């Protein structure tokens with residue numbers, strides 16, 4: 211596993227991290243033991259960056275349980291989605307309890323909800339040393355002008371945005387500013403094209419002859435490698451509900467980068 215610096219936080223994070231919404235979140239209630247198994251698999255593979263949120267069902271609680279004993283070697287990110295400072299404070303206190311930690315490495319405003327109101331409450335935790343760094347997330351490209359406004363306040367050290375093969379808005383509108391401000395960049399939703407026929411054993415990536423000559427891995431690994439080729443990203447955080455998947459995803463780090471020509475060919479598949 212290769213590691214990158216999460217922008218001006220200075221934290222060292224694995225290039226591949228674990229996201230815990232959707233599949234993982236449903237399993238956190240129905241099959242928590244499987245979630246613990248997935249987290250342990252991540253740790254075995256050198257993954258040290260974990261992202262969760264209070265609205266991901268029991269994810270925070272299961273992650274807290276699974277990471278017990280490993281807290282010192284991991285970078286833990288969660289979120290807050292509230293519209294007032296008092297509700298944000300209560301949510302953050304719940305996150306500490308559920309994650310079984312005294313310190314959260316990165317607290318992000320989830321989809322920028324109430325960012326003007328809740329940021330001062332988050333900064334108060336930061337002054338107490340209970341939160342190390344603040345971030346913002348947004349999954350809606352139409353909201354990027356407001357995201358950029360928030361980034362420019364200087365209050366946040368990291369952003370989390372959707373970036374995947376074929377995505378252009380984040381790449382062209384947000385990442386240049388993130389680089390200029392030395393912000394950490396967490397890449398969410400790397401497999402947003404699952405339904406587009408790109409992935410899978412018979413998908414268009416698997417049938418690309420020139421890729422086969424340069425890449426012996428899976429189509430999913432090729433997509434992750436494509437994202438890792440952009441050095442402005444700090445950690446790409448796929449989610450899964452399947453044991454073994456994070457071993458596959460972790461192996462996308464290292465083992466040779468995709469050439470610019472292959473990246474261009476992949477882009478041609480979705481243009």
Ligand SMILES: NC(=O)c1ccc[n+]([C@@H]2O[C@H](COP(=O)([O-])OP(=O)(O)OC[C@H]3O[C@@H](n4cnc5c(N)ncnc54)[C@H](OP(=O)(O)O)[C@@H]3O)[C@@H](O)[C@H]2O)c1
Pocket residue numbers: 228229230231232233261262320321347348349370397398399400401402404409428429430431447448449450451452455458459
């Ligand atoms: N606003 C926000 O802050 C926000 C919004 C969305 C997401 N996020 C964060 O980003 C993380 C990732 O986003 P996401 O869960 O929406 O989407 P994602 O990671 O792009 O997609 C998850 C899906 O990808 C599949 N998958 C994983 N590895 C694969 C591989 N190697 N090959 C083929 N399929 C693979 C999983 O299926 P299997 O279960 O079969 O592996 C799962 O169905 C979230 O968990 C969350 O932490 C944040």
